[in-house]
Structure formats: C-alpha cells, structure tokens
Amino acid sequence: MIPNKPDHSKSQRLTQQRSAVLHAVEMVRTHPSAEEVFHLVRKELPNISLATVYRNLHLLAEEGKIREVQFEGDVLRYDGITGPHEHFYCRSCRTVWDIDRSLSPQAIHDVERSMKASVESYNLDFYGLCSVCRRKA
Amino acid sequence: MIPNKPDHSKSQRLTQQRSAVLHAVEMVRTHPSAEEVFHLVRKELPNISLATVYRNLHLLAEEGKIREVQFEGDVLRYDGITGPHEHFYCRSCRTVWDIDRSLSPQAIHDVERSMKASVESYNLDFYGLCSVCRRKA
C-alpha cells in the first residue's frame, strides 16, 4: 500500500461497460441523456444495465472525462467535449448546440473579486428557437 | 366568451395560497426550494398542501412573476427577482448569490447570428466556494 500518490481517478478498472459508455458519449454529438446512452451502448453490450450506465456517467463526469449538462425542464445530459464552450438549447426540439465561445478571464475575475469567492467553473446556456423550429413557428 | 384578448396570465383567481406563495418567494432572499416555500407559507396558512405550493410556483414562474433557477446537483429553486442578473452558487454551503451583471446585447446578438436562432433568454451561473466556505476549506 502506498499512502502517498493519491488516486484522483475514481475508476480503477477499465471495464468494457465503462469504456463503451465513454465512447458513446464521445462519439455522438447530441448531448445524450443517460437513457439515450443506455440504448446506444446496448447495441454493443446487450446486457448492460441502466444502473451501470448511470454509475459510469457520474464517475466519468467526476473525473472530467465527460461533462454533465442540464437545461430547463429537461433531464441531465452529457457532453463529450470537455473544453470550455457554451450551449444553445432549442426550447422546441430540445436540440443542444455547442457555441465556440467563452467568458473572458477578466469577467470571471471580476466575479471572484466582487464575491470574494473562488470561481471553479461556470455555465452559460442560451435558450430560444433554433433556425429550423423558428421557421415552423 | 371573448375570442380576442388572449389571457396571458394562467392564474385567474387571486387565492390566499397563491398570493402567500408569491409573497414568500419575494420576501425571502435565499432562492428557496419548493419545500422551503412550503414551510414558510405554512406559518401563515397551516393547511396549505405541498402540491398547491408546487402548482403555484410553476404557475407564477410561467407568468414571469418569479423565476425558476436550477444548479448542478440541487433541487429546483425560485428567485423573487425577475430582472436580468446572474448567480453565484457555492458548491459547499449551496448558498446562491445574486450578481448584478448581465451579458451585453451585442454578445446575445452574436449568438443569434451565429446560430441563426432567436435567443429568448440565457442563464449564467458561476460555481465555486463563497468567501466563508473558502476560509473553512
């Protein structure tokens, strides 16, 4: 037993289930829900359990390998892209679009200073109608 | 029956319960959950039902009289301030702080242009440790 060298990664064994879940979230670009990941992974591992999908999604998010995202009135969803970016959520079709943009370090620092707090992360989500749904409405 | 003049307000009768729920959310500055509003309102109306609190919170939010807010790993909460502002959420004590700041119209328009979408609203939430919790940690 080695007391030093703390293990930051919560997942210690690379199981088929875990890598399949990670792979699914990374491959698909739809910001899938747990249920959707479950259906995707099932094609490869027909016996995987929904609880396993939930457990691994949570674990992978904690390790920073995927990102948890949540939008008003919707279920938790997952994003395979972990770098800083923002989201546009269509209130009609519930599609999530990545926005390649991010707050300036200055803006974040301003919040830290005014709050006297440390800011670890932030979420910026835009809501509205996407180009397709806007035409229909 | 008057076909014109659509009634935007979903709540048509001003009941004791409804005004008590609205009053509670407006008075308290803690961005309370439904459960917390329930306990607050109970002091005034001991027989009010939790379902009534939920129904009215939802209704009032739809009318724009209060605002629904949600933070990572937390329950839905409500904000009595409806004007544009942002939030800081302490991951440790779960306190929500209002930030008197808002995105420039230009930034929002940039998103609309790049997405070819219409942006109705946005949420900007900062996560971290507040000044008090930062000292403890």
Next chain:
DNA sequence: CTCTTATCAGTAATGATTCCTAATAAGCCC
C-alpha cells in the same frame, strides 16, 4: 346572495436517479 368553476387539500402516481446484493471479471502476482 348565487352560481360557476378555478383552485384547493390530500394522496396516489410518475419518472429520473441511486442504492443494494450476490455474481462476475479486471488486472496484479506468481
């Protein structure tokens, strides 16, 4: 004061997520 019906209290139902347990399989050691 009456009457219509939106709203209520109370409780059952739902839906997403988490917990529990015996069985399984990573992956280290030989």
Next chain:
DNA sequence: GGGCTTATTAGGAATCATTACTGATAAGAG
C-alpha cells in the same frame, strides 16, 4: 496461463422531487 483480491456489474428495489387525480371549497362575476 492460473489464482486471487476486490472493483464492478446486472437486476431489481428504494428514494426523492415533482406531477396527476379527485371530491370538496371558495373566488369573484352577475
């Protein structure tokens, strides 16, 4: 490669927030 330890799994039960349902109540128009 074969054992061995134990993290992880499958499957189902349990939890928790929220919503739906139903007969009773009370807003508020006339």
